[in-house]
Amino acid sequence: MSSNDYRNGLWATTFAFVIWGLFPLYWHLLKQVPSDQIIAHRIVWSAVLLFALLFLRERLAWLRQIRSVPRTFWMLGLASLVIGFNWSLYIWAVNAGHVVETSLGYFINPLLSVLLGVMVLGERLGRLQWLAVGLAAAGVAWLTWQGGRMPWIAIGLSTTFALYGLLRKLTPVEPVAGIGMESLFLFLPALGWVLWAEAGHGGGFTGSWGWGTLALLVASGAVSAVPLIAFTYGVRRIPLSVVGVLQYIGPTLQFLCGVLVFREPFGMDRLVGFCFIWAGLLVFAVAGVRSARKARVVERI
Secondary structure: OOHHHHHHHHHHHHHHHHHHHOHHHHHHOOOOOOHHHHHHHHHHHHHHHHHHHHHHHHOOHHHHHHHOOHHHHHHHHHHHHHHHHHHHHHHHHHHOOOHHHHHHHHHHHHHHHHHHHHHHHOOOOOHHHHHHHHHHHHHHHHHHHHHOOOOHHHHHHHHHHHHHHHHHHOOOOOHHHHHHHHHHHHHHHHHHHHHHHHOOOOOOOOOOOOHHHHHHHHHHHHHHHHHHHHHHHHHOOOOHHHHHHHOOHHHHHHHHHHHHHOOOOOOHHHHHHHHHHHHHHHHHHHHHHHHHHHHHHHHHO
16 A cells, blocks of 8 residues: 555545534534434435435446445445444434533444454554553443443444444445445435425424525535545555544544533543543554554664
């Protein structure tokens, strides 16, 4: 892999995590819309955008190419289910007032990505990296004990997004075409849900939500598709362990949104658990810097 590919992948993945980190601000603007309808509109409008882009660029050649390789076709189908669940849980959690717990999920996510890299891709971890994973596990255990329940929102978000990253890394397909195929799997169910809602079951797209809300729903297609394209572009050009480091950006911004903007409660009991996880991320970042320095020294030799 060339240095340009690595650099481009790094910037694309960073961009994706910054946008995702600011997502709570966007979805909060749509709080009057039921979460299930936000999700359905998000899928429909992102699919429309992607289909238009792909059709203008290469007509239906992208679809024929993907369908000619059954393994790629079904891997993208599985990825669509995983990311669809992730989107659904995330939007519901944000608009139900659980932004801080969503940030916890994405703080845990990098370390799950690392573990998947070890278990599936054969990547190796050093002692510091294993220490980081252990600290994060201790943080989750503390939060579970203090809260009297498993932080299921955080676990669900971290698990599904780590699996999605792995599936896309294992699927050799161009990013926009891959996202387009995922959208195609989800499009008809989402469109059916939108039409059902508009037929007198709580939908308000035809008038009751206001023009500002309608514009935000339509724009959610681009807001959803662009960072996902950037992520899938980047994740195939940089190691999964580097993706894990960059993922600190998103949850940090989400956490700040939850505490500083939405004023969600954040007492000492939660702070202790988060400190374990932050310590794990810091240790992992130090390990990543050390590995990068060693790699540069080897290249010079």
